[in-house]
Amino acid sequence: MLKRYLLAPGPTPVPPEILLRMAMPVIHHRAPDFIPIFESARNRLKWLYQTNNDVLILTSSGTGAMVASVNNFFNAGEHALVVNGGKFGERWTKICRSYGLEVNELAVEWGHAVRPEAIEAELKKDPAIKAVFIQAVETSTGVYHDIEAVGEVMKKHKDVLFIVDAISALVAQDLKTDAWGVDLMVGGSQKGLMLPPGLAFLSVSEKAWKKAEGSKLPRFYFNLKKEREGLHKNQTSFTPAVSLIAGLDEALLMLEKEGLASVFARHARLAEATRQAVKAIGLNTFPAESPSNSVTAILAPEGIDGQAIYKTLREKYGVTAAGGQDKLKGKVFRIAHLGYAGTFDVITAVSAIEMTLRSMGYPVKLGSGVGAAEELLIEKRAS
Amino acid sequence: MLKRYLLAPGPTPVPPEILLRMAMPVIHHRAPDFIPIFESARNRLKWLYQTNNDVLILTSSGTGAMVASVNNFFNAGEHALVVNGGKFGERWTKICRSYGLEVNELAVEWGHAVRPEAIEAELKKDPAIKAVFIQAVETSTGVYHDIEAVGEVMKKHKDVLFIVDAISALVAQDLKTDAWGVDLMVGGSQKGLMLPPGLAFLSVSEKAWKKAEGSKLPRFYFNLKKEREGLHKNQTSFTPAVSLIAGLDEALLMLEKEGLASVFARHARLAEATRQAVKAIGLNTFPAESPSNSVTAILAPEGIDGQAIYKTLREKYGVTAAGGQDKLKGKVFRIAHLGYAGTFDVITAVSAIEMTLRSMGYPVKLGSGVGAAEELLIEKRAS
Numbered sequence: 001m002l003k004r005y006l007l008a009p010g011p012t013p014v015p016p017e018i019l020l021r022m023a024m025p026v027i028h029h030r031a032p033d034f035i036p037i038f039e040s041a042r043n044r045l046k047w048l049y050q051t052n053n054d055v056l057i058l059t060s061s062g063t064g065a066m067v068a069s070v071n072n073f074f075n076a077g078e079h080a081l082v083v084n085g086g087k088f089g090e091r092w093t094k095i096c097r098s099y100g101l102e103v104n105e106l107a108v109e110w111g112h113a114v115r116p117e118a119i120e121a122e123l124k125k126d127p128a129i130k131a132v133f134i135q136a137v138e139t140s141t142g143v144y145h146d147i148e149a150v151g152e153v154m155k156k157h158k159d160v161l162f163i164v165d166a167i168s169a170l171v172a173q174d175l176k177t178d179a180w181g182v183d184l185m186v187g188g189s190q191k192g193l194m195l196p197p198g199l200a201f202l203s204v205s206e207k208a209w210k211k212a213e214g215s216k217l218p219r220f221y222f223n224l225k226k227e228r229e230g231l232h233k234n235q236t237s238f239t240p241a242v243s244l245i246a247g248l249d250e251a252l253l254m255l256e257k258e259g260l261a262s263v264f265a266r267h268a269r270l271a272e273a274t275r276q277a278v279k280a281i282g283l284n285t286f287p288a289e290s291p292s293n294s295v296t297a298i299l300a301p302e303g304i305d306g307q308a309i310y311k312t313l314r315e316k317y318g319v320t321a322a323g324g325q326d327k328l329k330g331k332v333f334r335i336a337h338l339g340y341a342g343t344f345d346v347i348t349a350v351s352a353i354e355m356t357l358r359s360m361g362y363p364v365k366l367g368s369g370v371g372a373a374e375e376l377l378i379e380k381r382a383s
Numbered sequence: 384m385l386k387r388y389l390l391a392p393g394p395t396p397v398p399p400e401i402l403l404r405m406a407m408p409v410i411h412h413r414a415p416d417f418i419p420i421f422e423s424a425r426n427r428l429k430w431l432y433q434t435n436n437d438v439l440i441l442t443s444s445g446t447g448a449m450v451a452s453v454n455n456f457f458n459a460g461e462h463a464l465v466v467n468g469g470k471f472g473e474r475w476t477k478i479c480r481s482y483g484l485e486v487n488e489l490a491v492e493w494g495h496a497v498r499p500e501a502i503e504a505e506l507k508k509d510p511a512i513k514a515v516f517i518q519a520v521e522t523s524t525g526v527y528h529d530i531e532a533v534g535e536v537m538k539k540h541k542d543v544l545f546i547v548d549a550i551s552a553l554v555a556q557d558l559k560t561d562a563w564g565v566d567l568m569v570g571g572s573q574k575g576l577m578l579p580p581g582l583a584f585l586s587v588s589e590k591a592w593k594k595a596e597g598s599k600l601p602r603f604y605f606n607l608k609k610e611r612e613g614l615h616k617n618q619t620s621f622t623p624a625v626s627l628i629a630g631l632d633e634a635l636l637m638l639e640k641e642g643l644a645s646v647f648a649r650h651a652r653l654a655e656a657t658r659q660a661v662k663a664i665g666l667n668t669f670p671a672e673s674p675s676n677s678v679t680a681i682l683a684p685e686g687i688d689g690q691a692i693y694k695t696l697r698e699k700y701g702v703t704a705a706g707g708q709d710k711l712k713g714k715v716f717r718i719a720h721l722g723y724a725g726t727f728d729v730i731t732a733v734s735a736i737e738m739t740l741r742s743m744g745y746p747v748k749l750g751s752g753v754g755a756a757e758e759l760l761i762e763k764r765a766s
Contacts, residue, residue, distance in 0.1 A: 011409045196405075
């Protein structure tokens with residue numbers, strides 16, 4: 001028996017409480033029993049999103065809500081600014097272009113965070129821009145873009161929608177949707193929310209609803225206006241993934257019990273401990289700045305293939321991490337500390353990395369990374 | 384404690400075996416452990432679909448695959464024939480129009496099945512028609528359209544795609560995708576397949592793939608060409624609902640053990656027993672012809688509101704059936720015998736109907752419907 005540990009940046013492990021809740025008998029989505037579950041999940045989602053706007057629940061992967069952020073609000077030919085600092089920045093570009101939008105790409109070197117003044121400059125250069133698309137956490141690089149600072153820039157551009165992919169960030173980062181003026185914020189079930197994949201979330205501001213009125217792009221499954229109309233009856237347009245929504249309700253209840261501030265502090269603590277441990281082992285994290293609380297990308301040492309590290313972690317130690325994507329393939333491997341994650345998930349990850357590297361011939365002082373993580377995790381817990 | 388029975392035409396009850404399989408730890412969709420599960424589910428889906436073509440698995444409600452059947456194969460302005468004999472026929476029209484297709488509607492009186500020669504006539508009248516959209520089982524009326532007979536007509540029209548919504552029919556009806564020349568067949572998880580909602584299925588013929596090459600409608604989440612490209616690696620384009628796919632594998636294994644012929648015979652038997660019981664109670668089923676094996680729509684007796692029957696079934700007896708939709712609201716109520724359904728689900732449904740009607744003042748000989756169902760279920764079992 002090789003005991004398994006899922007430490008990838010999504011899907012993430014699902015707590016037994018949630019697995020069992022989802023294993024309860026299926027409830028009909030139009031039956032009265034479903035209403036309080038849906039209502040409770042919706043209300044708690046608003047709490048998690050720190051918004052007074054509605055948060056819509058879609059049955060799809062997170063990408064579905066990214067698509068919905070485009071095809072409900074814009075028209076072909078409209079200009080959009082996409083902050084592209086990794087694989088998921090690229091995805092915004094591809095989606096926008098699929099629907100005929102004119103994309104200005106603000107390329108950000110992988111491993112760096114966007115400079116808000118660069119966004120300001122782009123907006124000044126092209127006053128036709130109708131939206132800024134960005135990731136909160138760019139999963140491929142492990143970088144957090146400073147959404148608050150970008151929000152400050154956006155406040156000066158009242159006619160431009162501020163659209164944030166928070167799929168990997170939600171729960172791990174403190175994201176103040178309303179206070180920071182985010183018009184659309186995308187989430188997914190299989191990350192911080194500790195659920196299997198299959199649900200996507202989207203908060204929509206009044207400003208965005210107004211912009212939506214002029215949008216003529218074809219849509220049917222992702223038709224947010226129709227979804228909104230159903231909300232007063234606590235209904236979705238189409239049969240929703242009811243078992244996942246019951247699980248969502250359970251997950252949000254767990255997060256509520258912990259408290260938002262504690263949830264964010266826990267993620268920050270685990271991320272920091274991971275980074276300190278990596279340093280103590282003698283490796284470097286990939287981000288040059290602004291590392292996220294969700295996932296840590298670690299540079300493979302000279303002469304060792306990052307994909308081989310990722311494979312050894314999985315095959316020899318049962319730890320499912322993530323490799324590098326696209327231009328980072330072979331150069332980095334990634335460890336998540338996201339969702340149902342605690343002290344000993346970090347210890348397990350760091351220990352597995354130590355053993356993996358030693359077995360691959362890289363000189364590691366066994367226990368060095370674990371010790372550094374412990375140091376920080378004791379301290380932080382005591383405080 | 385009011386014990387609950389889910390006897391609606393989707394979602395349907397999920398067997399404990401499947402609930403527990405889905406409660407297993409989440410597997411990463413890019414990890415090797417997921418490959419054999421996905422591959423096995425895909426292969427068994429082909430078996431269920433009776434096709435050699437690939438059956439794509441999408442994370443969405445069944446409607447998602449209906450949309451994918453339009454936006455991947457056509458262009459705005461192209462002509463389509465929609466067989467509209469109920470609520471879900473209407474949905475085909477709405478989806479086609481959302482994407483700018485010119486829809487000819489072949490209206491079929493609710494409760495009737497389409498006459499294949501009417502389709503032939505429409506195709507002759509408008510040679511610009513590029514596709515025929517139809518339901519196998521129209522859930523709102525409980526009618527089965529004779530897909531084999533329509534397929535015979537379609538074989539004379541080699542340039543027209545034959546597109547069947549089999550969401551409520553799959554598993555309950557013998558549908559020979561390849562033999563009957565169905566180009567696209569849509570399925571969903573929460574019906575005959577005994578799973579929670581969240582997955583949609585779509586078989587695609589080579590003829591359809593060829594037609595897809597010329598399609599320019601915008602798409603990203605439902606991009607079937609991309610989904611097809613991922614299949615050789617047993618991968619989906621976006622994070623799929625992995626726990627539902629594990630459940631799908633389990634469901635298909637259960638169906639395989641029973642055998643396709645037995646599965647269809649079971650559904651036919653349960654449907655027939657339901658209809659005989661309804662008759663014995665002194666009520667009429669709604670379909671004027673071709674009742675489905677999936678769901679039975681029952682006419683409320685004179686002076687009794689169909690919605691009140693549906694509500695009493697649920698509130699007093701714990702039986703979640705379905706009411707009437709749109710023009711049938713108040714006129715019918717519907718009982719499913721679909722998926723994880725056996726002899727005593729029919730007995731429960733019939734018994735609950737008897738007690739409900741009696742309590743609402745309608746003269747019912749208690750036990751009359753149950754007796755009739757028993758008669759048929761003993762006979763059929765013995766044969």
